[in-house]
Amino acid sequence: MGIRAGIVGISGFGGGEALRLIAAHPAFDLVYAAGEGSAGSRLVDRYPGVPARLAGLVIEKWDPDTLPELDLLFASLPTGTSAEALARVPPQVKIVDLGGDHRHVEGWTYGLADVWPDRISGQSRIANPGCFPAATLTALAPLLSGGLIAPDRIVIDAKTGISGAGRGGADTRFGYAETNENLQPYGLLRHVHMPEMAHTIEALSGGSAAGLVFTPHLVPMTRGVLVTIYCRGQASTDQCLTAAREFYADRPFVRVTDRPPQTKWASGSNLAFVSYAADPERDLVIAMGVVDNLGKGAAGHAVQNANLICGLPETAGLDGAPVWP
Numbered sequence: 001m002g003i004r005a006g007i008v009g010i011s012g013f014g015g016g017e018a019l020r021l022i023a024a025h026p027a028f029d030l031v032y033a034a035g036e037g038s039a040g041s042r043l044v045d046r047y048p049g050v051p052a053r054l055a056g057l058v059i060e061k062w063d064p065d066t067l068p069e070l071d072l073l074f075a076s077l078p079t080g081t082s083a084e085a086l087a088r089v090p091p092q093v094k095i096v097d098l099g100g101d102h103r104h105v106e107g108w109t110y111g112l113a114d115v116w117p118d119r120i121s122g123q124s125r126i127a128n129p130g131c132f133p134a135a136t137l138t139a140l141a142p143l144l145s146g147g148l149i150a151p152d153r154i155v156i157d158a159k160t161g162i163s164g165a166g167r168g169g170a171d172t173r174f175g176y177a178e179t180n181e182n183l184q185p186y187g188l189l190r191h192v193h194m195p196e197m198a199h200t201i202e203a204l205s206g207g208s209a210a211g212l213v214f215t216p217h218l219v220p221m222t223r224g225v226l227v228t229i230y231c232r233g234q235a236s237t238d239q240c241l242t243a244a245r246e247f248y249a250d251r252p253f254v255r256v257t258d259r260p261p262q263t264k265w266a267s268g269s270n271l272a273f274v275s276y277a278a279d280p281e282r283d284l285v286i287a288m289g290v291v292d293n294l295g296k297g298a299a300g301h302a303v304q305n306a307n308l309i310c311g312l313p314e315t316a317g318l319d320g321a322p323v324w325p
């Protein structure tokens with residue numbers, strides 16, 4: 001028996017991707033699946049392609065007081081619904097929370113794994129970053145920590161695939177007819193990821209993120225996040241690329257590319273792609289970041305964090321190539 005793992009929220013997009021990764025993981029054994037509306041169904045009923053050894057596992061009604069013996073729990077619940085229940089999970093069960101309830105919350109470590117793995121190893125309560133922060137902060141970290149851009153004048157323009165909204169919402173904005181061949185800005189001025197990004201920009205730079213602007217757009221694709229980030233700074237393109245290559249020199253999941261990254265490059269993987277274009281004469285640095293919102297944006301990052309807190313190789317179960325095309 002390996003490390004006994006559970007997933008609550010397994011019927012959702014984030015939980016389903018965690019299932020896919022854990023089913024192929026060399027050290028995690030899935031012994032517990034939970035949810036609400038899906039409780040009582042077998043995994044094979046929800047996921048006809050699940051490996052045979054997991055097919056009969058029955059999804060239980062989520063109740064932290066009736067957990068089986070577990071070493072590790074992935075929580076993929078709607079943000080705003082998990083805090084009270086996760087507080088009742090026994091302390092010996094390590095938790096990686098894919099939702100937004102514990103980011104920068106006391107007692108939880110913000111799991112920005114590619115940037116600060118040493119802060120994560122040895123912890124037992126990890127708050128996984130949101131999908132937009134994962135793409136944005138991975139692209140900005142080398143520039144902020146190297147003092148190459150001003151932290152207080154950052155403008156983030158983001159594009160996301162529809163699966164970023166989860167499968168649960170009854171909101172018709174996410175139906176096929178509403179999203180196909182359509183582009184929608186949303187969350188203007190006050191998107192829920194603003195505080196998480198501002199906090200981390202300040203932690204990485206030591207300066208204020210007061211002028212942060214962030215506008216996400218829904219685009220008609222299933223997976224993927226692309227952020228194009230406009231910053232003020234005097235660095236050249238080469239200086240930005242060199243800073244990023246040095247910053248991520250021994251990190252397995254971040255690829256620094258000369259050409260602008262594309263969402264398909266990361267699809268189905270835990271990779272993040274970053275690139276830069278800068279014009280010192282215009283005091284302009286453009287940083288770009290790409291992730292799969294369900295990979296580095298959610299379940300891939302969660303498995304990477306779980307590997308770190310379980311003392312496993314960081315890449316365990318995550319070294320497959322992306323899906324192409």
Ligand SMILES: NC(=O)C1=CN([C@@H]2O[C@H](COP(=O)(O)OP(=O)(O)OC[C@H]3O[C@@H](n4cnc5c(N)ncnc54)[C@H](OP(=O)(O)O)[C@@H]3O)[C@@H](O)[C@H]2O)C=CC1
Binds near residue numbers: 062
């Ligand atoms: N989708 C994405 O790209 C990303 C999502 N996240 C975050 O991950 C979390 C999950 O998102 P996502 O998978 O997309 O959402 P979905 O709507 O696809 O799934 C939500 C899941 O939560 C379960 N659930 C809802 N209410 C309860 C409850 N009261 N008790 C137990 N289970 C419950 C549902 O189970 P059931 O069907 O059984 O009711 C379902 O499995 C959210 O916090 C989201 O913000 C983070 C980064 C990216």
Ligand SMILES: CC(=O)N[C@@H](CCC(=O)OP(=O)(O)O)C(=O)O
Binds near residue numbers: 100129160166
């Ligand atoms: C398309 C879409 O709706 N995307 C979600 C981001 C998903 C995510 O990262 O959610 P959490 O921060 O709650 O974990 C959004 O903009 O809120």
